[in-house]
Amino acid sequence: MASKKAYLQDKLPNFARLLNLESVKKAQILTVMSAFAQLEELIAEIETAQPQTEEAIEQFRMRFLGSNNVIKPLMGEIRNVPNEQKKDFGQLINKAKTAAEEKFAALAEVLAVAAEKSQLGNLDLSAPGEPVDLGSRHPVALTMNRIVKIFERIGFVVAEEREIEDDWHNFTAMNTPEDHPARDMQDTYYLKDTTKYVLRSQTSSVQARVMTTQKPPIRIIAPGRVYRNETVSARSHCQFHQVEGLYIDKGVSFADMKQTLYYFAREMYGPDTKIRLRPSFFPFTEPSAEMDVSCFICHGEGCRICKHSGWVEILGCGMVDPQVLINCGIDPEVYSGYAFGMGIERQAMMRYTITDIRLMFENDTRFLKQFASVI
Ligand code: DAH
Numbered sequence: 001m002a003s004k005k006a007y008l009q010d011k012l013p014n015f016a017r018l019l020n021l022e023s024v025k026k027a028q029i030l031t032v033m034s035a036f037a038q039l040e041e042l043i044a045e046i047e048t049a050q051p052q053t054e055e056a057i058e059q060f061r062m063r064f065l066g067s068n069n070v071i072k073p074l075m076g077e078i079r080n081v082p083n084e085q086k087k088d089f090g091q092l093i094n095k096a097k098t099a100a101e102e103k104f105a106a107l108a109e110v111l112a113v114a115a116e117k118s119q120l121g122n123l124d125l126s127a128p129g130e131p132v133d134l135g136s137r138h139p140v141a142l143t144m145n146r147i148v149k150i151f152e153r154i155g156f157v158v159a160e161e162r163e164i165e166d167d168w169h170n171f172t173a174m175n176t177p178e179d180h181p182a183r184d185m186q187d188t189y190y191l192k193d194t195t196k197y198v199l200r201s202q203t204s205s206v207q208a209r210v211m212t213t214q215k216p217p218i219r220i221i222a223p224g225r226v227y228r229n230e231t232v233s234a235r236s237h238c239q240f241h242q243v244e245g246l247y248i249d250k251g252v253s254f255a256d257m258k259q260t261l262y263y264f265a266r267e268m269y270g271p272d273t274k275i276r277l278r279p280s281f282f283p284f285t286e287p288s289a290e291m292d293v294s295c296f297i298c299h300g301e302g303c304r305i306c307k308h309s310g311w312v313e314i315l316g317c318g319m320v321d322p323q324v325l326i327n328c329g330i331d332p333e334v335y336s337g338y339a340f341g342m343g344i345e346r347q348a349m350m351r352y353t354i355t356d357i358r359l360m361f362e363n364d365t366r367f368l369k370q371f372a373s374v375i
Helices: 004-019 026-048 054-064 072-080 083-121 139-152 167-172 204-211 254-269 322-327 345-351 357-361 365-371
Strands: 164-166 197-199 218-227 239-249 275-282 285-294 311-320 336-343
Touching: 026 072, 026 083, 054 083, 072 083, 139 218, 139 239, 139 254, 139 345, 139 365, 164 167, 167 197, 167 204, 204 218, 204 239, 204 322, 204 336, 239 254, 254 275, 254 285, 254 311, 254 336, 275 311, 285 336, 311 322, 311 345, 336 345, 345 357
Parallel strands: none
Antiparallel strands: 164 197, 218 239, 239 336, 275 285, 285 311, 311 336
16 A cells, blocks of 8 residues: 555645645645545555454444444545545545445355354254154044044045135025024124125035035035134133034935934944934924934933933934025935034033133143144
8 A cells, every 4th residue: 555645745746736726725635635545545444454253344344334434524525625636536435435345245245154154063963953842633623533534434525615605505595594583593793894794603504515516416524613603601602613414315314314323423432322313493404303422421320521411412413404405406306315513612522521612712732732642
């Protein structure tokens, strides 16, 4: 780097001319000359700097690029620079700035590479691995899968459908027209600004979806989430899960339904399980029934789970109402069928002695982890 003195000597002839001008003060010229010299010095410093450590690089950044960098005060000098020299001065300022930016970018890159290298160098192959926190299946999923598998073994095919359903599939097609009192029992959530779409209140809506798009024979099992406008408590929730079953073919009888459900009950609750069908009402089945299984906790002797009756209600079922078949475009003179629907949460709660349904939807891993060993 040329020394300050040599530099001034070198530049002096240029300034000598200006020194003769009346309007320009000598002192001002000298400051300007010194500003030129300082810039040249800074540029030389930037170009030769070789900071090695992270700290030294940070110091470099602060000195040349920080908010109080050393180039900044020199920029102010431009107003003292005579017009003939302004361009040179400006270029020199830019040169200094660019040099600092480029140098810093290069230094930062070197630093990043070094950091990566040193990390690899520190790699301890004998260190124990990060613990992998294994999730566990949810008790609802466990119970639902178990039910679905039992029906799959006898030829039922899984049908999954939308949770946002239109009024027709959820209610009307299922023989529950707008003025039907059964709608009150399944009060659900209507989508804002419409009476057309609801969060489905029952998986029975899948029956209508399948019957309007497939031709018999139909044999489906439909698991999924449903919603109802219920006050949340330990025993009921505004969201829960159901599994729906539907079988439509020529000559399907009530006896077929009973035998199938009996098979299910024994597979689900053990070979000694008994079933009982009680007459009931559902708008979409005729005749309709509710099915109880002999209590799988006390085997009929009477306990808290079965409220000392020896029986536990698990599902609703019946022969598909001919009107439902007509609604969905299936000829009831040719085809008949049965349907059934059951809630999952209550069965899961009984199976795993869970006393509060809200636990199912809180995602508390302390609760969920208790089911890690269930298969
Ligand atoms: N959808 C009924 C409910 O949510 C359950 C049900 C009853 C479904 C009888 C059926 C059935 O398919 O045949 O309460």
